[in-house]
Structure formats: C-alpha cells, structure tokens
Amino acid sequence: MEINSNFEALEALLDTKNYRALREVLSDTNEVDVALFIEELPVEKAVVTFRTLPKDMAADVFANLSSETQEVIIGSITDRELAVILDDLHTDDAVDMLEEMPANVVKRVLRNATPDDRALINQFLQYPENSAGSIMTAEFTDLRRDMTVEDAIKHIRRTGEDRETIYTCYVIDEQRKLDGVVTVKDLLLAHDECALDTIMDTDIISVKTTEDREEVARLFSKYDLLSMPVVDHENRLVGIVTVDDAVDVMEQEATEDFEKMAAMLPSERPYLKTGVFSLAKNRILWLLVLMISGMITGGILGRYEAAFAAMPLLVTFIPMLTDTGGNAGSQSSTLVIRGMAVAEIQPHDLLSVLWKELRVSVVVGAVLAAVNYVRLIITYPGNEAVALTVALALFATVVMAKTIGGILPIVAKLFRADPAIMAAPLITTIVDAFSLVIYFSIATRLLAI
Amino acid sequence: MEINSNFEALEALLDTKNYRALREVLSDTNEVDVALFIEELPVEKAVVTFRTLPKDMAADVFANLSSETQEVIIGSITDRELAVILDDLHTDDAVDMLEEMPANVVKRVLRNATPDDRALINQFLQYPENSAGSIMTAEFTDLRRDMTVEDAIKHIRRTGEDRETIYTCYVIDEQRKLDGVVTVKDLLLAHDECALDTIMDTDIISVKTTEDREEVARLFSKYDLLSMPVVDHENRLVGIVTVDDAVDVMEQEATEDFEKMAAMLPSERPYLKTGVFSLAKNRILWLLVLMISGMITGGILGRYEAAFAAMPLLVTFIPMLTDTGGNAGSQSSTLVIRGMAVAEIQPHDLLSVLWKELRVSVVVGAVLAAVNYVRLIITYPGNEAVALTVALALFATVVMAKTIGGILPIVAKLFRADPAIMAAPLITTIVDAFSLVIYFSIATRLLAI
Numbered sequence: 051m052e053i054n055s056n057f058e059a060l061e062a063l064l065d066t067k068n069y070r071a072l073r074e075v076l077s078d079t080n081e082v083d084v085a086l087f088i089e090e091l092p093v094e095k096a097v098v099t100f101r102t103l104p105k106d107m108a109a110d111v112f113a114n115l116s117s118e119t120q121e122v123i124i125g126s127i128t129d130r131e132l133a134v135i136l137d138d139l140h141t142d143d144a145v146d147m148l149e150e151m152p153a154n155v156v157k158r159v160l161r162n163a164t165p166d167d168r169a170l171i172n173q174f175l176q177y178p179e180n181s182a183g184s185i186m187t188a189e190f191t192d193l194r195r196d197m198t199v200e201d202a203i204k205h206i207r208r209t210g211e212d213r214e215t216i217y218t219c220y221v222i223d224e225q226r227k228l229d230g231v232v233t234v235k236d237l238l239l240a241h242d243e244c245a246l247d248t249i250m251d252t253d254i255i256s257v258k259t260t261e262d263r264e265e266v267a268r269l270f271s272k273y274d275l276l277s278m279p280v281v282d283h284e285n286r287l288v289g290i291v292t293v294d295d296a297v298d299v300m301e302q303e304a305t306e307d308f309e310k311m312a313a314m315l316p317s318e319r320p321y322l323k324t325g326v327f328s329l330a331k332n333r334i335l336w337l338l339v340l341m342i343s344g345m346i347t348g349g350i351l352g353r354y355e356a357a358f359a360a361m362p363l364l365v366t367f368i369p370m371l372t373d374t375g376g377n378a379g380s381q382s383s384t385l386v387i388r389g390m391a392v393a394e395i396q397p398h399d400l401l402s403v404l405w406k407e408l409r410v411s412v413v414v415g416a417v418l419a420a421v422n423y424v425r426l427i428i429t430y431p432g433n434e435a436v437a438l439t440v441a442l443a444l445f446a447t448v449v450m451a452k453t454i455g456g457i458l459p460i461v462a463k464l465f466r467a468d469p470a471i472m473a474a475p476l477i478t479t480i481v482d483a484f485s486l487v488i489y490f491s492i493a494t495r496l497l498a499i
Numbered sequence: 500m501e502i503n504s505n506f507e508a509l510e511a512l513l514d515t516k517n518y519r520a521l522r523e524v525l526s527d528t529n530e531v532d533v534a535l536f537i538e539e540l541p542v543e544k545a546v547v548t549f550r551t552l553p554k555d556m557a558a559d560v561f562a563n564l565s566s567e568t569q570e571v572i573i574g575s576i577t578d579r580e581l582a583v584i585l586d587d588l589h590t591d592d593a594v595d596m597l598e599e600m601p602a603n604v605v606k607r608v609l610r611n612a613t614p615d616d617r618a619l620i621n622q623f624l625q626y627p628e629n630s631a632g633s634i635m636t637a638e639f640t641d642l643r644r645d646m647t648v649e650d651a652i653k654h655i656r657r658t659g660e661d662r663e664t665i666y667t668c669y670v671i672d673e674q675r676k677l678d679g680v681v682t683v684k685d686l687l688l689a690h691d692e693c694a695l696d697t698i699m700d701t702d703i704i705s706v707k708t709t710e711d712r713e714e715v716a717r718l719f720s721k722y723d724l725l726s727m728p729v730v731d732h733e734n735r736l737v738g739i740v741t742v743d744d745a746v747d748v749m750e751q752e753a754t755e756d757f758e759k760m761a762a763m764l765p766s767e768r769p770y771l772k773t774g775v776f777s778l779a780k781n782r783i784l785w786l787l788v789l790m791i792s793g794m795i796t797g798g799i800l801g802r803y804e805a806a807f808a809a810m811p812l813l814v815t816f817i818p819m820l821t822d823t824g825g826n827a828g829s830q831s832s833t834l835v836i837r838g839m840a841v842a843e844i845q846p847h848d849l850l851s852v853l854w855k856e857l858r859v860s861v862v863v864g865a866v867l868a869a870v871n872y873v874r875l876i877i878t879y880p881g882n883e884a885v886a887l888t889v890a891l892a893l894f895a896t897v898v899m900a901k902t903i904g905g906i907l908p909i910v911a912k913l914f915r916a917d918p919a920i921m922a923a924p925l926i927t928t929i930v931d932a933f934s935l936v937i938y939f940s941i942a943t944r945l946l947a948i
Binding site for chain 1: 528529652655656659660665666683684688701702704719721722723725742743745746747750756757760761762763770771776778779782783785786787789790796797798804807808811812814816817820821822823825826827829830832833834835836838841843844848851852855858859862863866871874897923924927928935
C-alpha cells in the first residue's frame with residue numbers, strides 16, 4: 051500500500067534514464083509517496099525526478115516537499131516552470147513555502163505569480179503566526195443565495211478543478227458576507243429547481259482570521275467538520291481551513307505540549323532533521339532554571355545537616371520520597387493540562403479539581419504509606435519510629451504533591467500563562483522542596499534529633 | 500457561535516412547557532450543541548427535551564450523548580421510538596453505544612433493530628478493541644465499474660441520504676472486492692457519459708479490519724484522507740472509517756500517551772467524570788513500582804553513608820543532581836517517544852538517535868556543569884574540590900541520562916513493549932541510581948573521603 055519498498059525500483063529507472071517508465075509509475079503513485087521518494091534522493095536526482103512528473107501532479111507533489119527541497123527545486127527550474135507550479139499551488143501551501151524561504155527566493159516567486167495570486171499571497175503572509183488566517187486557503191467555492199441547486203451544481207462543475215474542497219460551499223452576498231453553508235450532499239439530495247436559500251444552513255460555525263489556530267482545530271474536532279469558513283472583522287469570507295490542515299495543527303499542538311511538559315522549548319522541525327546545537331539550545335534554558343531551583347532545595351536540605359549527620363539513615367529515604375512526590379504531582383498536573391488542552395477542564399473547574407485531587411491523594415497516599423511502613427518494619431526491625439516518620443512524610447508528600455499538581459496548571463491559565471509549563475519538571479522541583487521540609491519536620495519531632 | 504450561553508433561555512422554554520418554541524430553536528441548532536444542552540439537564544428534563552426533537556435530528560443528537568444519558572433515554576422511550584432511532588443511527592455509533600450498555604439494554608436494542616442492522620451490529624461488535632474494524636461504519640456508497648458518471652451521480656442522489664459520507668465512493672466487483680475509489684469531485688468534473696473505470700483511482704489506500712486504529716489514524720494524517728476503506732482478509736469491502744473518527748483516535752491516543760508518560764494507566768473517561776477510586780487505582784500501580792525502585796536507589800545511597808557522614812555538605816547537592824539528570828533524560832525520552840508515535844522515528848534510527856543524543860548531551864552537560872562550577876566557587880570559596888566534584892558529576896549525569904533517555908524507548912519498541920512506558924518517571928528512577936553512583940565515585944576519589 052505504501053511505496054517505500056518500491057523506492058529502489060524507482061531509483062533503478064532513474065539511474066538507467068528510463069524517464070518514460072519512471073513518469074508512468076509516478077503518475078500512478080500517491081503524491082505524498084512521490085514527495086517522500088524525492089526527499090530521499092540526492093539533489094540532482096531529486097530535481098530530475100521532479101521535472102519528470104506529469105504537469106497535473108507537480109504542484110501537489112511540490113506542496114508535500116520539505117522547504118529545503120522546495121528551495122533546491124525553485125533554484126533549478128525556469129521562470130516558466132515556476133509560474134505553472136504557482137498557478138496550481140493553493141494559497142496556504144504557497145504561504146507555508148514562502149515563510150521558510152530566503153528573501154531573494156521570495157522575490158523571484160512573487161515575480162512569477164499572477165498579479166491576483168501575488169496580492170492574495172501578500173495578504174495571507176500578513177496574518178499572525180498560529181492564527182486561523184495563517185492556515186487558511188483561498189481556493190473555496192462560493193455561491194449566491196438566488197442560485198438554484200442546478201445552477202450551483204453547474205457552477206461547481208465549471209470551477210471545482212482548482213478548489214481545495216468543493217464539498218462544503220459558502221453562500222455569500224454582494225459584500226462577500228457569509229450568508230449560509232451548503233454541502234454537495236445537500237445539493238445532490240435536493241431537487242434541481244430548489245433555491246439555495248431554502249436548503250442552506252444558516253447556523254454557521256466560522257472563525258475570525260485572528261482566532262488561535264488551536265481553537266480552530268478544537269472546533270473541527272467538536273463539530274466533526276470537513277472545512278470551516280474564516281471571516282474578517284466585517285464578517286466577509288476571506289478563506290477556509292480544511293480538515294487536513296486542522297489535523298496537522300492538532301498533531302503539532304500535541305507535540306508542542308509534550309515538549310513543554312518535558313521542559314523544552316517547542317521545536318519547529320522533526321527531531322531527526324534538527325541540528326545538535328538547536329536541540330541543545332531548546333533544552334538548556336529550562337534545565338538551567340530547574341537546576342537553580344534544585345539548588346534552593348539543596349539550601350533547604352542544608353538546614354537539616356545536623357539531623358542527618360546524627361542519623362545518616364534518614365538520607366537514604368530522600369530519593370524515594372522526592373521521586374514519589376514528583377511522580378504523584380506530575381500525574382495530577384498531566385491529567386489537568388491535557389484536560390485543558392482538549393477543553394474538557396475549564397478554569398472555573400478549579401474547585402472541583404481541588405476537591406477531587408484531595409480525595410484521590412488521600413487514597414493513594416494512604417496505600418503507599420502503608421506499603422512503605424510494612425516494608426520498613428521488616429527491613430529495619432526495632433526502628434518503628436523511623437518507619438513511622440517515613441510513612442507519615444510520604445502520606446503528607448503525596449497529598450501535597452497531588453493538590454499542587456492539580457491546581458497549579460489551572461492557576462497558570464487564570465494568569466494567562468501556558469498551563470503546559472506547570473508540568474512534571476516544575477512540579478517535581480516545587481514538590482521536592484516541600485517534601486524535604488515535611489520529612490525533616492516530622493523527623494526532628496518524632497525522632498528527637 | 501456556540502450556544503452554551505443560550506442554555507438558560509432554552510431551559511426557560513422547557514420550564515414553561517413551551518415545547519413548540521423549544522423544538523423550533525433546537526431544530527436550528529447544531530446537533531453537538533443540542534447534545535451538550537441535554538447532558539446538562541436533570542434526567543427528566545433531558546428525556547422530555549430529547550422527545551421534543553424533530554425526527555430527523557434524533558439519531559444525530561443521540562449519537563453525541565454520553566452512554567449514561569443514552570441509557571436513560573433508551574429506558575424512557577417506547578420500542579417504536581427506539582426502532583426509529585436505530586434505523587437512522589450509523590453502525591459505528593450503534594456499536595459504540597452497545598459496548599457501554601448492560602446486557603438487558605443490549606438485548607432490547609437488538610430486538611428493536613431490523614434483521615439486517617442486527618446482523619451488521621453483531622458482526623461489528625466482534626472486531627477487537629482498537630482495531631480498524633472497531634471504528635468503521637457500514638454506511639458507505641458503493642458503485643460498479645461499468646456505471647457511467649451519470650449513473651453514479653443518480654445512484655448517489657437516490658441512496659446518499661443514509662450514508663455517513665458520499666464524497667468518496669468505492670467501486671466494487673460482484674464479490675464485493677474493492678476495485679477502485681472515485682470521489683464526488685472526480686464525478687462532478689467528468690463528463691456524464693464517462694465510464695467509472697476510466698476515472699477511478701486504483702492506487703487505493705485501504706486497511707484490513709484487524710489493523711491497529713492508531714495506524715489508521717496515521718494514514719489519514721499522512722495522506723490527508725476524508726475516509727478510508729476497510730477490507731476483510733479476502734479484500735472484500737466491509738466498511739469505511741471517516742476522518743472525524745480518525746481525529747477522535749488521534750486525540751485519544753495522544754491523551755493515552757500523556758497518561759502513560761506520567762506513570763498512569765490510561766483512562767477511558769474524561770477526568771471530571773471519573774470517580775475518585777478509579778482515578779486512584781489508575782495511579783497507584785506505577786507509583787508503587789517506582790517507589791520500590793526508589794528504595795533501591797536509597798540502598799545505593801546507603802553504601803555511601805560513611806562519605807556523607809564525613810562531609811554532610813555533599814548531601815545538599817543530591818536533589819539538584821538527580822533532578823537535573825531526570826529532567827535531562829526525560830527531555831530525550833519524550834522527543835523520541837513522540838517521534839515514534841507520529842512515525843517520524845523508526846526503530847532502525849537507533850544509532851542516529853544515540854549519536855545525536857551523545858553530542859547534544861555533551862553540549863548541554865558542559866554548559867550546566869560550567870554554570871554550576873562558577874556558582875559553587877562563589878558560594879563556597881575555598882571548596883574548589885567540591886565544586887569540581889559536583890560539576891563533573893553533573894556533566895557525566897547529563898550525558899548518561901540523555902543517552903539512556905534517547906535509546907530506551909527505541910529498545911522498548913524493539914522488544915514490542917510500549918515506548919511511552921519508558922518515559923519521564925521510569926527514566927528518572929533509573930537515572931537517579933546511576934547519578935548517585937557517579938557522584939559518590941567521583942567524590943570518594945577527588946575528596947579522599
């Protein structure tokens with residue numbers, strides 16, 4: 051089904067300069083796989099293969115290439131070839147490409163676009179990063195409310211070729227304001243003579259160009275949409291987002307959350323294609339911040355030097371205690387952060403989360419403390435006081451860790467900070483300090499040291 | 500755009516028994532929002548509201564309700580009403596519902612389905628959990644290769660009403676084997692008299708009923724699909740998966756990975772709707788496992804009791820050292836686990852990942868060690884040997900943590916274990932033990948204790 055296994059056969063055709071056969075195989079292959087094949091080739095073969103493609107595939111394959119390969123290909127083709135590709139390329143793909151190109155390439159590309167496309171691309175390039183405007187495309191099907199179903203179907207058959215999707219059509223008035231939505235399914239199931247305004251849906255789910263793209267993806271998932279209209283601040287239709295782009299946003303946002311929750315700056319590129327220094331840069335900042343917080347914890351520990359000098363055994367329980375606290379806290383923070391990312395937990399749920407985490411943590415803490423107490427009595431007979439100290443400290447640590455872990459992400463959100471930042475590493479560092487204070491306070495009281 | 504703010508107005512109509520107005524407003528409201536409104540209502544009002552819905556909306560709204568509310572509604576409606584809903588419900592939604600119902604409800608539901616639906620539902624209920632078969636639906640549009648475009652469009656107009664999607668149609672032969680795929684766009688852009696087999700696409704992306712649903716979702720994302728055919732082991736078409744269900748799978752799988760990576764058993768239900776004991780149960784197992792590993796770390800620490808009894812200052816650097824090691828390791832493991840989840844990193848990339856992590860860790864480790872050394876010389880003047888010990892131990896810990904963090908998830912995958920299990924908590928526990936050994940080995944040598 052996927053052609054990865056055929057890459058060698060394709061390369062053989064290329065090596066023997068059997069371009070006609072190559073073209074034939076490629077034209078029957080999915081554009082995504084053709085792009086993957088081209089990515090694997092050395093530069094010169096990549097360009098040759100790209101030029102072998104049938105004209106009607108070139109733009110689709112081009113849109114699926116990495117920006118590096120796109121740049122190489124632009125640098126190797128004529129202005130005329132470039133113009134043909136640009137003409138077939140959807141605005142969102144053209145904009146994605148240009149955002150990654152150096153200025154001289156952007157200039158040449160824009161010079162070879164038609165004036166209309168150039169204006170559109172320049173407009174789309176203005177939308178802020180991560181906005182609905184930055185992921186929308188201009189190739190949608192617009193209809194008028196006074197059309198009949200028959201008119202609409204004819205219009206679609208005449209203009210559909212260049213559209214990113216024809217399945218959801220947008221009914222607009224003279225000012226291009228959005229009046230309604232009609233799907234091709236509605237059209238095909240209605241009578242030819244029906245007027246569009248009798249079958250169109252006026253309960254329209256749309257977003258403004260400035261809306262966060264994450265919210266756009268959330269609406270796609272909530273309402274099971276195939277495409278969504280994007281309007282400007284006068285409610286004029288300027289573009290659409292299609293579900294494939296919404297899916298990309300969901301995956302990217304999830305990846306960013308994974309990265310932030312593991313104390314990294316989010317990266318733009320896939321791991322294997324990111325350089326060593328840029329990977330290191332993304333990781334160092336948070337490690338430094340957390341290392342410095344770790345030093346503060348060390349300072350707290352320093353205050354109890356007398357206690358563990360008197361009873362060195364106490365030190366051996368520190369890793370178990372702080373790790374369990376960190377793990378218990380990050381369980382809670384992870385559930386809450388993810389719940390907020392998929393809009394299932396809202397900031398006004400703060401008290402429900404607090405109440406739930408308190409009860410869960412009492413159950414979890416009691417079980418862990420009991421297991422630990424039994425284990426310590428068996429391992430260190432005669433040291434019941436130490437066993438009790440460790441068990442009590444563990445219980446208190448779990449309750450404290452889970453409560454903090456559950457509510458800190460919500461508090462962050464209330465202060466308009468990113469909840470994902472409040473994840474495992476930061477919770478661990480905070481919980482470490484508290485758990486040591488709890489542990490040694492209990493120890494100094496119970497053990498009289 | 501969303502109606503949450505109108506819930507009060509709707510409830511007022513309900514309280515004043517103004518059912519006609521309620522029905523009118525609801526019929527203009529998106530089914531997803533109607534379902535959300537019903538979920539918020541007390542049981543009796545929920546049933547009344549559901550019965551107020553226009554017939555053509557009832558099944559769509561029903562499919563969007565939680566299984567608790569579905570059960571309440573099934574228990575309150577007549578067999579006749581139930582039969583009408585079942586007739587309109589797609590197979591995938593019927594199966595999702597039945598999987599959550601007690602046996603007597605399942606019995607009653609199946610008794611009220613048509614014999615054909617009953618057979619289909621029984622067949623679909625057999626597919627293993629998390630397989631393509633478990634998320635597919637039977638309401639697809641099938642065509643024959645000897646149809647013309649005109650025939651096909653007529654067929655779609657006649658049968659499309661009940662289909663989950665009409666936009667991708669499947670061309671099958673007499674044995675129901677899948678021959679090709681044709682989209683409504685292809686049909687509308689072709690001439691009426693064209694034969695289907697001249698325009699259909701035969702490079703079909705399909706999956707077997709037993710394929711993992713995660714792989715299905717990956718193919719949707721890779722090829723930007725709207726729907727995908729599911730075939731049995733004789734290549735006979737048995738169902739389709741639509742993109743909205745693939746999106747749900749992506750979100751659920753990401754949520755499960757978040758949960759596993761924070762040391763929890765994955766949960767089936769949203770956080771706020773999960774009970775305290777079932778949340779506690781999902782969390783205790785891994786905490787216990789990690790707590791016991793933490794005890795092993797404590798045992799290792801115990802071997803150096805003499806060292807930190809002689810120099811208690813050493814103890815104060817332990818939290819900083821182990822936390823930084825844990826964080827550095829989980830950065831690497833998270834990137835690799837996520838990279839594998841989106842199929843960007845494959846097991847055969849093991850050596851590239853190892854080589855990359857080694858280099859990144861040297862850079863990161865050197866920076867952190869240098870910052871630490873300078874800080875210690877300033878804070879503890881005259882203690883250069885301690886500063887050097889801590890800096891060296893930190894460097895070695897970071898390199899060790901990142902190398903282990905980067906390759907353990909891949910090794911897990913090679914042994915067919917879930918890579919997500921090798922995440923932050925487990926890496927932290929492993930790294931803790933190693934970093935303490937490194938730290939005290941360096942300390943005993945450099946400080947002669």
